[in-house]
Amino acid sequence: MHRAQSPTTPALQAIDLQNLPFWRRAAPALLAVLLVALADLLSGKDRYLAPLMTVVPAVAALTLKPGELLAVCAVGLIAVFGLSHYDQVDNINDARFLYGAMVSYLVLTLFSAWVARVRMRRAAAFAAVSSVAEAAQRALLRLPGPAVGPLRLAVRYVSAADASRIGGDLYSVLETPHGTRVAVGDVRGKGLAAVQTAAVVLGAFREAAYDEAGLRGVAARIEASVERHVPDGEFTTALFAEFRAPGRMELLQYGHVAPIRVDREGRVHVLDAPDPWVPLGLGRLATGEPTTWGQPFGAEDVLVLCTDGVIEARHRRSGEFYPLAERVGPLVQGAARSAGELEAAVERVYADLLAHTGGELRDDALLLLITRTD
Incomplete structure (x- = not known):
């Protein structure tokens, strides 16, 4: 038996x-x-x-x-x-x-x-x-499959919280009536308080992503939820992406790490926001409105999304930050060919990150690679 x-x-x-x-x-x-x-x-x-x-x-x-x-x-x-x-x-x-x-x-x-x-x-x-x-981490993140809508995904998530695999970095990928939408965020702080804030952000995103026609509406709903349920002074950097028409994507940045697009030749394009906005939870301190911007995203491109834990990982001896934009090109070039190639690519980047730090990360770190399947 x-x-x-x-x-x-x-x-x-x-x-x-x-x-x-x-x-x-x-x-x-x-x-x-x-x-x-x-x-x-x-x-x-x-x-x-x-x-x-x-x-x-x-x-x-x-x-x-x-x-x-x-x-x-x-x-x-x-x-x-x-x-x-x-x-x-x-x-x-x-x-x-x-x-x-x-x-x-x-x-x-x-x-x-x-x-x-x-x-x-x-x-x-x-x-x-x-x-x-x-189990709580999995319930909170609701890990997406290797493919969502027209997108193929590969992810590495590491928590720096002691005695736990749970942290304040977050991501979600949803197929909605308005296209495939992606959210990546980094909550200020660590531990259970960061997890509670991440739960608020992810819950609001999962509701708003299906209801709102545009990314600005999605982000506004999340901002309102954060203001109601998160203590003053706490904030979350976030990046939202929307994929509707083939070959294009729309981005909206809230104080988050700039995304990187790697083309078929391995050239790196850092996608800095033309009008960057403050993190979620600090909207009341800013004037005006956040704006989205469009970027090309071809069938052989790789979109690299991450959190501060990746780019601020320090070298084991010199203390220099991890130069993601300088190293990621050859590491992910050609990863759009198949799911296996994409998974191997995220593993290469993660291994290179650990080699840079000497095998240990001191902060929560999220690394998400996205390619198109169409």
């Missing part, structure tokens, strides 16, 4: 190293047994180093389950007996010393088994939190 796996099981296995085979998790403790035994043997019979075997339970408690720990520590106990025979521990003083070492070893073994049990309980709790956060 097949037994259903708990949703937290994969996360628990990754967090507590239980996805590794037993021999790999036991290797540090077994290596400690071997090193102590070798040290005793090489030091000669006039030195008795077997009591150093007490390090084995402590090492085993880091990676093994309680039952596995007892089994590995039994190997260490056998090694202690073997070494005592080799070192000829036979007089009364040596025997007392051996007895004390054995008692210490057994006590440490039992204590380490308890520590391993506590470690696994905490890992299970951490895995549960991580799984709930991931």
